[in-house]
Amino acid sequence: MHELIPLELVGLGEWAEVAEVNGEPTWVGRLAEMGLRLGCRLKVLQPGRPCLLQVGGARLSLRSDHSAQILVRPVALAIAS
Numbered sequence: 001m002h003e004l005i006p007l008e009l010v011g012l013g014e015w016a017e018v019a020e021v022n023g024e025p026t027w028v029g030r031l032a033e034m035g036l037r038l039g040c041r042l043k044v045l046q047p048g049r050p051c052l053l054q055v056g057g058a059r060l061s062l063r064s065d066h067s068a069q070i071l072v073r074p075v076a077l078a079i080a081s
Contacts, residue, residue, distance in 0.1 A: 003073075004019050004020065004071040004072065004073060005071065005072060005073075005074065006070070006071060006072075007044075007051065007062075007070040007071070007072050008047070008048075008051065010044045010047065010072060010074065011044060011047060012044055012045075012046070012047050013043065013044065013045075014043070014044050014074060015041060015042070015043050015074070015075040015076075016041070016042055016044070016072035016073060016074050016075055017039065017040070017041050017042075017072060017073045017075050018036060018037065018038055018039060018040050018041075018042065018070060018071075018072055019038065019071050019072055019073050020038070020070070020071040021036065021037065021038065021069065021070050021071075022069045022070075022071070023069045031070075034055070034058070034060055035055040035056050035058055035060070036053070036055050036060060036070070040055060040056070041075060042054060042055045042072070045059065049063060050062060050063045051063075
């Protein structure tokens with residue numbers, strides 16, 4: 001099993017599974033409404049700020065320090081497909 005890392009450390013084109021979402025409850029709830037919740041798989045389409053993610057069939061852009069409050073487990077490409 002992989003160690004938890006901040007989302008901001010996941011590179012371009014890499015997949016990860018969300019393990020923790022920390023922050024203000026309203027913000028955490030809003031992310032969950034958009035599909036970014038515990039256990040979901042995501043792909044980094046553009047690292048940095050803003051960070052562009054593929055979550056399911058949607059794209060999600062995170063600005064500011066929000067990506068640092070999301071901890072993920074890297075997922076091997078073969079598993080993510």
